[in-house]
Amino acid sequence: MQRIGSNKQVGILDKSLSRGKSEMNLSSFALLFAEMVRFANNRSNSIGDLQDKLAAYGKFVGSRLLDVIVLREKGYRRETKLLNMLMFVKSNVWKNLFNKEADKLERSNDDPCQYLLIEKEPIVNTYISVPKDKGSLNCASFIAGIVEAILEV
Numbered sequence: 001m002q003r004i005g006s007n008k009q010v011g012i013l014d015k016s017l018s019r020g021k022s023e024m025n026l027s028s029f030a031l032l033f034a035e036m037v038r039f040a041n042n043r044s045n046s047i048g049d050l051q052d053k054l055a056a057y058g059k060f061v062g063s064r065l066l067d068v069i070v071l072r073e074k075g076y077r078r079e080t081k082l083l084n085m086l087m088f089v090k091s092n093v094w095k096n097l098f099n100k101e102a103d104k105l106e107r108s109n110d111d112p113c114q115y116l117l118i119e120k121e122p123i124v125n126t127y128i129s130v131p132k133d134k135g136s137l138n139c140a141s142f143i144a145g146i147v148e149a150i151l152e153v
Contacts, residue, residue, distance in 0.1 A: 023099070030127035037128055037139060047134050051141040058145020066150045069096055078153070086115055089147055097146070098123055117147065 040053040070078055073092055079085040086105055094102045108114035122140040130137045 026123075029123075033124055033139075033142075034128060036142075041134075047137050050134070050137065054139060054142040055145035055148065058142040058147075059149040060145075061142075062146035062149030063153065065093070065096065065146065066153055069093060085151060086117070089150055090117060093146075093150060094119075097143075119143070 036057060037050075037054065040050055040057070044050040044053055069092055079088050090102045090105045094100065102117055103120050104116070104118040106116045106118065108116060119140070122143060124139045124142055128139050
């Protein structure tokens with residue numbers, strides 16, 4: 001708890017969510033994410049299982065992140081149209097997560113109902129060294145879980 005004045009104490013639940021945004025140190029994020037990958041790796045049997053666990057962790061983060069972003073930036077208003085929601089993810093969500101917009105949002109040529117959110121160098125892949133036996137591992141499934149949770153709501 002934090003002390004304010006002489007006898008008043010403010011709990012963490014009493015603080016406003018709409019106050020400033022805080023940024024996380026990149027090395028702290030890299031350490032935390034690497035440990036999360038190691039934790040999931042120790043509890044998985046295959047690469048697919050590991051990526052599913054990372055996506056599940058991402059869904060946990062994404063469902064909570066959406067509430068905070070909507071409260072801070074949209075004034076309790078959520079998008080209902082798919083393209084508007086995808087643009088919201090590309091700009092607002094990416095800025096809150098990575099301090100920049102996603103590189104591209106494209107509609108698939110094969111399927112008109114499929115969209116591609118493109119990040120050329122995902123930060124979650126930058127600080128993870130993939131062992132040779134897990135060569136096809138893509139840690140960006142964590143980000144995919146975040147996006148999936150945001151689009152499910």
